[in-house]
Amino acid sequence: MTGEQIIFILVALFTLGSGFMVVTTRNLVHAALWLVSTLFGVAVTFALLNASFLAVVQVVVYIGAIAILFIFAVMLTRKDMRDQGPQTNRNWWVGVLLSVLTFAGLFFLLQGWNGLSKTASAIPVGFDAISELGNALISPDAYVLPFEVASVLLVAALVGAVYVAFNRK
Amino acid sequence: MVPLSWYLIFAAALFSIGLFGVLSRRNAVAILLGIELMLNSVNINLAAFWRYGDVLQMTGQVFAIIVFAVAAAEVSVGLALVISVYRRRNTVVADDINMMKW
Numbered sequence: 146m147t148g149e150q151i152i153f154i155l156v157a158l159f160t161l162g163s164g165f166m167v168v169t170t171r172n173l174v175h176a177a178l179w180l181v182s183t184l185f186g187v188a189v190t191f192a193l194l195n196a197s198f199l200a201v202v203q204v205v206v207y208i209g210a211i212a213i214l215f216i217f218a219v220m221l222t223r224k225d226m227r228d229q230g231p232q233t234n235r236n237w238w239v240g241v242l243l244s245v246l247t248f249a250g251l252f253f254l255l256q257g258w259n260g261l262s263k264t265a266s267a268i269p270v271g272f273d274a275i276s277e278l279g280n281a282l283i284s285p286d287a288y289v290l291p292f293e294v295a296s297v298l299l300v301a302a303l304v305g306a307v308y309v310a311f312n313r314k
Numbered sequence: 315m316v317p318l319s320w321y322l323i324f325a326a327a328l329f330s331i332g333l334f335g336v337l338s339r340r341n342a343v344a345i346l347l348g349i350e351l352m353l354n355s356v357n358i359n360l361a362a363f364w365r366y367g368d369v370l371q372m373t374g375q376v377f378a379i380i381v382f383a384v385a386a387a388e389v390s391v392g393l394a395l396v397i398s399v400y401r402r403r404n405t406v407v408a409d410d411i412n413m414m415k416w
Contacts, residue, residue, distance in 0.1 A: 153316045157324045164328055164351050168335030173343060180347055183328075187354045190324075193316070194365045199357070199378055206382055211350065211389050218343055218393040222400045233338045234409060240337030248330040255322055264315040265366050272369065278379075281372040288376045295383040302387030306394035312401065 153193060160186030171232050177215045184208050195268060198275050321362035328355035342396045342406045346389060353385045 163183040170176045184207045191200035233240075268274075281287040328351055335348025357378045364374025400406050403413075 147315070150316050150320075153320060157320070161324070161327055161331065164331045167347055167351060168331055168339065168344070173341060176344060176347055180350060183351065184354065187328075187358060190321075190358055191361055194321070194361045196361045196364065196375060196378075199361055199375060202379070202382060203357075206386060207350075207354075211386060214389060214393060215343065215347065215350075218396060221397055222343065222406045232340060232344070234340050237338035240334045243337060244330040244334035247333055248326055251326040251329075252323065255319060255326070263318045263366055265318075266369065268369055274369075274372075274375075277370070278372050278375050281376050282379070287372075291376070291380055295380050298387050299383050302391050306390040309391065310394035310397045 156186055156189045173219045177219055181208055181212045198278055318366045325355040325358040340407050342408050346392050353381060357381055
């Protein structure tokens with residue numbers, strides 16, 4: 146077992162353990178903080194995959210913005226956090242069953258696929274993934290249209306969020 | 315070198331954990347936390363297929379960035395809805411938000 150595999154297993158166990166705590170912790174502030182550690186584990190996974198830009202965006206956007214937004218939302222709805230009483234609904238066992246079935250189904254689907262044991266080819270010398278990504282995002286031959294549509298979607302979502310959450314008193 | 319299967323199984327496990335959170339939590343904010351876990355597992359898959367496929371094609375990373383944008387939009391609108399419902403109904407328990415239930 147190489148060093149990279151050991152690092153991957155440690156990161157994966159850390160991420161899955163934090164993710165499990167996110168969905169099982171009673172206190173929602175703690176759940177949001179466990180979400181931060183899960184997102185950090187995913188950022189380390191991106192770094193292991195040589196996707197450096199995605200790792201930085203994960204830390205800046207997810208941990209810096211989305212997780213903080215969650216913590217604010219938890220604090221704004223604090224009165225009904227219900228630290229006492231059941232945190233799961235009556236049909237929680239259906240959720241367990243469905244998620245275990247989903248994992249088993251994906252696992253067996255992947256087992257029957259022959260590209261699974263593939264290892265990554267070396268990155269070509271002098272290949273700059275970040276500038277290639279920037280070119281792909283603004284090139285008319287590539288993804289400029291989805292990129293612009295995504296920015297319009299973000300603006301619309303932010304305007305909608307302000308409108309929905311606005312207090313008219 | 316880590317084989318591709320490890321990343322895919324890791325992402326599948328994270329997706330299943332998020333699915334459990336979405337299906338069984340009562341608090342609407344906790345349901346959104348589960349959705350975030352599912353979106354992150356999709357991003358791991360996209361980045362892994364970029365790295366293990368043709369590195370010169372940036373499609374996987376571009377799609378991961380678009381998933382980032384969609385996740386940010388989804389969570390901002392979702393939390394705004396939760397706060398708005400909390401202000402009017404004084405609850406964030408998903409079972410109690412049933413005004414549109416027929």
